[in-house]
Amino acid sequence: MTYLKWKLELIKLIANSSVVPAGLKIEEIKCVLRDDGQYRDSYKDKDTPSEAWGSELEAIADSV
Numbered sequence: 001m002t003y004l005k006w007k008l009e010l011i012k013l014i015a016n017s018s019v020v021p022a023g024l025k026i027e028e029i030k031c032v033l034r035d036d037g038q039y040r041d042s043y044k045d046k047d048t049p050s051e052a053w054g055s056e057l058e059a060i061a062d063s064v
Helices: 001-015 022-034 038-046 050-063
Strands: none
Touching: 001 022, 001 038, 001 050, 022 038, 038 050
16 A cells, blocks of 8 residues: 555544544644654554554543
8 A cells, every 4th residue: 555545544534533523633634644753654664544543542542
């Protein structure tokens, strides 16, 4: 899967998530589009978009 397709799938997962508020979804989508953070690292580590989003959801839960 190309990085672009991977990002699109991840954005779809974030947008359709029912466990985070809209404002947080927007911030996470901005992170995906920036190409300089943990999402790019997740892609390089061969994580699926679902795995990357799941890890981020765990991090969000831990920070609350």
